[in-house]
Amino acid sequence: RNGVAVPVEPSIKTIVELTHRVTSGLCWLGTFVMWILAVRGFDRGHPTRSAAGWSLFFMTTEALVGAGLVLFRMVADNPSTARAAWMSAHLINTFLLLAALTWLAFSARHRDGVRFPRDRQTRRLLAGAATVVLLVGVSGAVAALGDTLFPASSLAEGLREDLSPSSHLFLRLRLWHPVIAVFGSSYLLWFAVVVVRRRPDAGVAKAAWALGGLVLIQIAVGLANVALLAPVWTQLVHLFLADATWITLVFVALSSPSPIPDASVVP
Numbered sequence: 069r070n071g072v073a074v075p076v077e078p079s080i081k082t083i084v085e086l087t088h089r090v091t092s093g094l095c096w097l098g099t100f101v102m103w104i105l106a107v108r109g110f111d112r113g114h115p116t117r118s119a120a121g122w123s124l125f126f127m128t129t130e131a132l133v134g135a136g137l138v139l140f141r142m143v144a145d146n147p148s149t150a151r152a153a154w155m156s157a158h159l160i161n162t163f164l165l166l167a168a169l170t171w172l173a174f175s176a177r178h179r180d181g182v183r184f185p186r187d188r189q190t191r192r193l194l195a196g197a198a199t200v201v202l203l204v205g206v207s208g209a210v211a212a213l214g215d216t217l218f219p220a221s222s223l224a225e226g227l228r229e230d231l232s233p234s235s236h237l238f239l240r241l242r243l244w245h246p247v248i249a250v251f252g253s254s255y256l257l258w259f260a261v262v263v264v265r266r267r268p269d270a271g272v273a274k275a276a277w278a279l280g281g282l283v284l285i286q287i288a289v290g291l292a293n294v295a296l297l298a299p300v301w302t303q304l305v306h307l308f309l310a311d312a313t314w315i316t317l318v319f320v321a322l323s324s325p326s327p328i329p330d331a332s333v334v335p
């Protein structure tokens with residue numbers, strides 16, 4: 069942001085920003101190499117090759133969204149609604165990138181590769197769970213933005229701001245994240261139980277149990293986040309668990325190649 073490629077006597081913030089740029093560049097290069105290897109090693113249409121293609125696609129769009137955040141000044145103390153939209157797009161892209169990379173890692177371990185389930189019933193059930201995690205995540209990104217721009221000095225003051233009609237939109241939306249998260253978590257727990265109940269396969273059951281467990285831990289960390297006024301360490305743990313929940317859901321999807329029987333009751 070300060071207009072030089074390698075700053076002299078940088079501040080901590082500048083070092084963090086520079087590290088993020090360098091590691092992002094390395095991630096893109098790594099994904100590009102994996103794509104080249106997949107194109108050379110697998111025929112067109114092979115799942116592992118498709119997964120590598122999607123990984124490179126979302127890694128590239130991730131970089132573009134990240135660059136857009138800086139170029140359009142969606143940083144520092146910018147409180148515009150557009151910034152919330154950019155942050156949400158960034159989060160959704162990160163989740164799609166994680167899904168593609170998980171698919172790539174999963175598929176590369178099987179000679180014939182692995183695809184997402186094709187039957188409509190399983191897809192609908194999984195799409196419901198994916199939409200829930202994305203919605204909860206986006207509402208969380210808006211809550212985090214509210215916390216960053218207008219840090220509260222106490223829980224009571226924070227709540228007062230959340231409920232005041234004269235507060236900034238991000239503060240009034242902040243309260244919605246826990247509400248959406250509790251409803252969303254109920255769906256995910258129900259989803260995990262349906263998967264465990266209907267599928268005898270040990271791999272799927274394990275992934276579904278892990279999903280349910282992660283959701284419960286995430287609620288506890290979310291509560292700690294609120295109670296402690298979101299210090300950096302709970303923010304990081306909460307974000308890490310959100311990513312882990314999502315990756316576990318992708319695992320459930322990839323281990324469920326055939327229909328989940330009797331799973332037509334989507335609430």
Ligand code: HEM
Nearest residue numbers: 205208209211212215246249286287290291293298303310
């Ligand atoms: C499955 C459940 C949940 C998921 C997937 C989830 C996901 C997320 C995500 C992705 C963020 C944005 C993190 C960032 O960009 O820094 C976030 C922020 C936040 N979440 Fe959750 N969340 C869940 C449950 C909860 C619950 C139940 C609560 C509270 C009771 C909660 C409280 C918060 C708070 C206070 C923030 C803002 C923290 C900050 O300032 O960085 N979350 N959540």
